[in-house]
Amino acid sequence: MSEQPLLTVTIDNITIQVPAGTSILQAARKVGGDVAPPAMCYYSKLEGSGGKCRTCLVEVSKGSEKDPRPMPKLVASCRTNVMDGMEVKNITSPRVTDARAGVVEFLLINHPLDCPICDQAGECHLQDLSYEHGKEGTRYEFQRRTFKQHDLGPYIQLHMTRCILCYRCVYTADQLTNKREHGILDRGDHSEIATLIEKSLENNFIGNVIDVCPVGALTDKTFRFKNRVWFLKPENAHRECPDCCGKVTLWNRGDEVFRVTARKDEWGEVESLADGSTAWICNTCRFEKKKSSDWVIEGPRKISRHSVISQGHYEGKVGTTVPTEIFSAVHGGRNPKLLMDIHSVSEVNRPEIQLSQIAGPSTGNDFTTGKD
Amino acid sequence: MGMKLLLEKAHVEGIRHFEAYRREGGYRSVEKALKEMSPEAIVEEVKKSGLRGRGGAGFPAGMKWSFIAKPEGVPRHLVCNADESEPGTFKDRYLMEFLPHLLLEGLIVSSYALGSHATYIYIRGEYAWIATILETAIAEAKANGMLGNNILGSGFDCEIYVHRGAGAYICGEETALIESLEGKRGNPRIKPPFPAIQGVWMRPTVVNNVETLAAVVPIINMGGEEYAKIGVGKSTGTKLISACGNINKPGVYEIDMTISVEEFIYSDEYCGGIANGKRLKACIPGGSSVPILPANLLLKTAKGETRYMNYESLSDGGFASGSMMGSGGFIVLDEDQCIVKNTYTLARFYRHESCGQCSPCREGTGWMEKILWRLENGEGKETDIDLLWDIQRRIEGNTICPLGDAAAWPVAAAIRHFRDEFEWHVREPQEAKRRNYGLAHYADPIHVPVAG
Numbered sequence: 001m002s003e004q005p006l007l008t009v010t011i012d013n014i015t016i017q018v019p020a021g022t023s024i025l026q027a028a029r030k031v032g033g034d035v036a037p038p039a040m041c042y043y044s045k046l047e048g049s050g051g052k053c054r055t056c057l058v059e060v061s062k063g064s065e066k067d068p069r070p071m072p073k074l075v076a077s078c079r080t081n082v083m084d085g086m087e088v089k090n091i092t093s094p095r096v097t098d099a100r101a102g103v104v105e106f107l108l109i110n111h112p113l114d115c116p117i118c119d120q121a122g123e124c125h126l127q128d129l130s131y132e133h134g135k136e137g138t139r140y141e142f143q144r145r146t147f148k149q150h151d152l153g154p155y156i157q158l159h160m161t162r163c164i165l166c167y168r169c170v171y172t173a174d175q176l177t178n179k180r181e182h183g184i185l186d187r188g189d190h191s192e193i194a195t196l197i198e199k200s201l202e203n204n205f206i207g208n209v210i211d212v213c214p215v216g217a218l219t220d221k222t223f224r225f226k227n228r229v230w231f232l233k234p235e236n237a238h239r240e241c242p243d244c245c246g247k248v249t250l251w252n253r254g255d256e257v258f259r260v261t262a263r264k265d266e267w268g269e270v271e272s273l274a275d276g277s278t279a280w281i282c283n284t285c286r287f288e289k290k291k292s293s294d295w296v297i298e299g300p301r302k303i304s305r306h307s308v309i310s311q312g313h314y315e316g317k318v319g320t321t322v323p324t325e326i327f328s329a330v331h332g333g334r335n336p337k338l339l340m341d342i343h344s345v346s347e348v349n350r351p352e353i354q355l356s357q358i359a360g361p362s363t364g365n366d367f368t369t370g371k372d
Numbered sequence: 373m374g375m376k377l378l379l380e381k382a383h384v385e386g387i388r389h390f391e392a393y394r395r396e397g398g399y400r401s402v403e404k405a406l407k408e409m410s411p412e413a414i415v416e417e418v419k420k421s422g423l424r425g426r427g428g429a430g431f432p433a434g435m436k437w438s439f440i441a442k443p444e445g446v447p448r449h450l451v452c453n454a455d456e457s458e459p460g461t462f463k464d465r466y467l468m469e470f471l472p473h474l475l476l477e478g479l480i481v482s483s484y485a486l487g488s489h490a491t492y493i494y495i496r497g498e499y500a501w502i503a504t505i506l507e508t509a510i511a512e513a514k515a516n517g518m519l520g521n522n523i524l525g526s527g528f529d530c531e532i533y534v535h536r537g538a539g540a541y542i543c544g545e546e547t548a549l550i551e552s553l554e555g556k557r558g559n560p561r562i563k564p565p566f567p568a569i570q571g572v573w574m575r576p577t578v579v580n581n582v583e584t585l586a587a588v589v590p591i592i593n594m595g596g597e598e599y600a601k602i603g604v605g606k607s608t609g610t611k612l613i614s615a616c617g618n619i620n621k622p623g624v625y626e627i628d629m630t631i632s633v634e635e636f637i638y639s640d641e642y643c644g645g646i647a648n649g650k651r652l653k654a655c656i657p658g659g660s661s662v663p664i665l666p667a668n669l670l671l672k673t674a675k676g677e678t679r680y681m682n683y684e685s686l687s688d689g690g691f692a693s694g695s696m697m698g699s700g701g702f703i704v705l706d707e708d709q710c711i712v713k714n715t716y717t718l719a720r721f722y723r724h725e726s727c728g729q730c731s732p733c734r735e736g737t738g739w740m741e742k743i744l745w746r747l748e749n750g751e752g753k754e755t756d757i758d759l760l761w762d763i764q765r766r767i768e769g770n771t772i773c774p775l776g777d778a779a780a781w782p783v784a785a786a787i788r789h790f791r792d793e794f795e796w797h798v799r800e801p802q803e804a805k806r807r808n809y810g811l812a813h814y815a816d817p818i819h820v821p822v823a824g
Contacts, residue, residue: 051562052730054770073769079562102766106735139759142742165728184557184728187540189738191728 007084011035012092012330024077024088025056029267032324034091036267038100038129040107040214041166042078045269045278049171050078053164054103055129059096062087074099092330097133104134110145110189111215112161119157120216122229125268126164147192152182153200155207155221155287160192163217169193169209176280177203193217204243207286211262211270222287223259232258234303237295244282245273249301250292257290266304375602375628377590377610378583382470388505390512393473399518401592405481406526409592414485418588420596422608427453427544427581428659428699429774430683433588439568440486441576449572450488451553451579452479454495454502455537455544459660459721460701463612464582466624468495468502471586472509476532478585480518481592483530486578491532494549497539506534541725545773546579548727559729560773581699583612603629607682611697617655617704620644629682633657634671636681637704650706653811654790657686658698660718661778663785664711665695666814674818691785707811711793712804715786716744722779733776736767740783747794750801757794761787790814 006017011028012035018027026044028036037058042050050056057074065085074096077088090096108130115121147160165184170193173180181203182195195201201209209218232251239246251259262270262281271279289295328335386392393399405414419434440448452475456464468475475493483491495503510532513519521529535553537543543552547561550572571577587609591599600608607629616622619637621644627636636642637652646652652667671679674693679685683697705714723737740763746752764780764787771777787794793809 051772054730054732057770076562076772099766099770102762103731103770106731106739106766109735109739140739142739145738164731165734167729186728187542188723188726188728189734191734 007082007086009082009084009086009088011088012090012326013332014326014329018082020082022082024058024060024075024080024082024086025050027082028058028077028088028090031326033326035326035330037077037090038125038133039078039267040125040129040164041168043168043171043212043269044267045272046168046171046175046212049166049168051076053107053166055100055107055133057096057099057103059089059093060086061089061093100133101135104130105138105140107164108134108138109140110161111164112144114162117225118159118162118216119219119224119229120162120213123268124216125214145189150192150194151198151200152195152218153202155283156201156210157219157221157224158193159217159219160194162215163193164215165191165193166214168212168214169218172209172212173201173203173206176205176208179203202283204282204284205280207283208262208270208280210286211264214268220259220286222290227253227258234301236263236298236301238298239285239289239295241282241285244285245277245279246281246285247273247279248281248285248295250295250297252292255292257292257295260286260289263301375610376626377602378467378471378474378586378612379624379626382466388470388472388509390473390509390516393471394516398473399477401589402477402480402518403524405484405592406524406528411485411487414481414588414592417596418485418591421591421599422596422606423584423587423591423599424607424683425581426583426587426611426699428458428661430697433580433584436568436580437482437486437578439566440578441569442487443576446575447489448487448576449578450479450483450486450491451546451549451572451577452491452493452582452585453544453546453549453579454493454499454582455541455549456499456582456699457496457541457544457725458699458701459718460616460656460703461614461659461699462616463614463624463700465499465502466614467582467586467612468499469505472502472505473513474586474589475506475582476509476513476518478588479532480513480523480530481588482578482580482585483532484528488578489529489531491530492553492572493532493534494537494543494553495534496537496543500536503534503536510534540727541721542727542773542775545775548773549579550577559727560775562772604680604682605684607684607697611681611700613681613700613702615643615702615704617702618647618650618706618709619704620647627681629680631681632671633679633681633686636702643702643704646704646706648706650708651811651815652704653707653709653814654705654711656695656701656703656705656782657681658696659701660703660721661774661781662696662698663691663694663781664705664714664789665785666789667811668815668818669693669789670695672817691781692788695785708808710748710808711786711790712744712748712797715783716741716748718782719744719779722775726775726779727773730772730776732767733771733779736763736776737779739763740779744783747797750797750805752794752798752801754795754798756798757787757791 004019007020008017009027014031037056039056040053056077058077059074060071062068064083150158152158181199184191185194210220232253235250237250248260249263250257262279265271273279381387381396384396415437423433424430425433479491540558542548543558545560548558552558567577602609610626610628612624612626614624625642638645654664654666655670656664673679673688686697687694719741723741726733726737728734743756743760764783767776768780796809797804
């Protein structure tokens with residue numbers, strides 16, 4: 001590989017070096033933790049996506065080494081490339097947190113908030129986003145918008161009321177299938193995802209729109225109302241598939257396979273394969289192969305502790321990944337003042353124990369002082 | 373009598389057709405440009421003229437032209453933005469309807485300057501009859517050797533195509549226009565890259581307003597320096613103003629940007645005063661997206677100086693006490709107009725025209741419209757006014773294209789200057805249904821606190 005000059009960028013007081021052509025969002029994801037701006041529409045595996053939801057807005061307080069002027073407006077970090085010497089403020093900027101809270105509010109005013117009956121609940125990016133960046137109440141006092149129901153065929157269930165119009169499914173169909181059959185009709189707040197004339201989506205790779213949808217607008221019809229995602233155990237599995245890579249995640253309860261999805265990384269995006277391509281899966285793998293015997297099981301899948309899905313997994317290092325702690329770096333080495341260190345005041349605690357690392361439900365054994 | 377550069381010959385009989393236009397001295401600039409000048413010299417001349425984009429933003433046209441990338445072997449394009457859909461603005465319609473050849477003349481010279489061999493006029497679908505006029509004019513120009521291959525023996529080839537839009541305001545935004553021209557959904561693109569680098573079909577493109585391109589003709593004819601002497605400061609040349617609302621003589625006027633706002637409204641040469649002997653309450657001086665101003669701030673700036681009809685003077689005081697020249701849609705409101713209703717009407721327009729691509733604009737415009745409807749219909753609450761302010765604040769600057777700003781500014785300005793009228797609507801809902809708030813104190817001289 002040829003040597004590429006590395007650019008230095010400082011995001012929330014953390015300085016890293018990235019190759020030219022990296023977006024601010026990608027650079028922030030390298031830092032990880034809370035520094036990475038949320039992204040509802042951007043999908044690194046889909047060319048041209050991003051820039052629409054405005055949740056990833058960041059403040060650029062110094063343009064670059066050559067041109068140190070700050071950018072006047074907040075910029076969409078997913079579509080703005082890093083310059084050498086750029087300084088970016090994300091969670092350290094009150095302007096950004098305020099604008100982001102505004103965007104969350106806008107996204108939620110017409111969202112039905114039917115999480116209790118939504119199949120996406122638990123792995124919904126909008127849930128995470130509103131939990132992390134939103135306000136508790138709503139100031140919207142009008143009827144939420146509704147749409148005429150559209151049937152997209154035997155595989156995909158469309159709930160237009162939940163849609164945040166991220167356009168990810170449009171790009172997916174453009175880039176994975178040879179002919180896109182659905183799109184955005186109409187404009188403004190009455191625009192909707194649909195096929196122009198009632199049509200069922202049956203391309204062999206169209207099922208991937210379910211994986212890319214950040215909300216519950218496009219869900220798996222074969223999994224509809226079958227189970228909550230947090231009751232299911234994710235397992236990596238593969239099979240010889242003539243059409244796709246065949247590397248998937250099975251969602252089991254006991255021996256039963258409830259659904260099959262592509263493997264998603266910690267940003268909720270479909271993982272890359274070793275050769276750099278994306279592990280999209282075909283409809284056959286996703287909708288037809290729902291028996292354990294169809295698959296070669298590789299083992300339990302790591303789930304980010306960030307996600308509610310991880311709540312059923314006690315396996316410590318096996319089942320969950322601990323999010324990056326960046327607090328002290330962001331705040332210039334200043335650590336939060338502990339009100340009380342549970343390890344030093346509690347007698348029923350082993351100082352070395354990390355509660356989140358306990359394998360299985362904790363027992364009295366975990367909480368003995370170790371003196372006896 | 374003000375100076376006229378564009379509309380001077382607008383009422384000569386048959387000026388719509390090539391013969392009369394040529395007889396009146398038309399296409400002189402094409403001859404001059406193609407025979408005597410190099411493309412660079414034309415760009416230089418336009419730069420010297422200080423011509424500012426007439427579409428709304430007021431960006432210097434010569435500067436915009438000089439940004440265009442010139443990669444080897446890639447064609448460049450000039451696109452004329454005739455998607456004039458801003459409420460209150462109808463100057464381009466007038467220009468194209470009466471003087472189609474003036475636009476073509478400007479287009480040919482500009483195409484030569486930019487090296488565009490295929491030039492497009494993107495016209496809004498509602499101007500159906502004007503598209504026909506333009507097509508006739510193009511056919512005439514072609515028959516007379518002003519278009520096509522080897523124009524006037526100079527070796528320069530140029531074709532002009534008229535492309536009809538489908539009636540979307542958003543397609544007046546240059547990148548949305550480009551998308552629409554390519555046959556896609558008219559969503560604005562995310563910038564950068566700017567059209568000057570990657571525009572139509574990813575080729576370097578310049579998008580200019582109709583009036584800007586027409587103004588190139590007098591610039592070439594009289595020279596950039598002469599043109600720059602007209603007007604004042606950085607507002608050079610003449611500007612078309614489409615005046616409408618409660619005035620005696622609505623219409624399109626060409627002004628040289630040295631007259632005061634008061635003169636423009638009250639002189640018989642222009643608007644001829646407020647209709648039916650009423651008093652001036654407010655004015656939107658540059659098309660619906662610019663901030664509305666009450667009478668006292670319209671005629672005099674916050675510093676107490678006379679306000680003039682030019683880019684600098686109209687925006688004097690920033691958004692706190694000023695407005696913008698915008699696209700020149702001068703909307704006058706008399707004392708019988710309700711600002712709340714007016715703001716609601718504008719909000720409804722922006723809600724309808726938002727493309728729905730980015731969330732603050734898509735959701736925020738609809739929300740603002742609903743709240744304003746409630747205020748207008750006597751169901752509002754005191755908190756609604758602050759809520760509106762909060763919504764507009766969070767739309768402005770956070771969207772992909774300027775439509776979000778354009779939707780936020782009228783609401784912000786209405787609340788900023790007419791807050792008591794909004795409050796009156798909340799406190800006296802029954803009375804607000806029966807009568808209007810009236811002029812109130814909006815024409816009183818304002819007390820200006822001295823800074824420091």
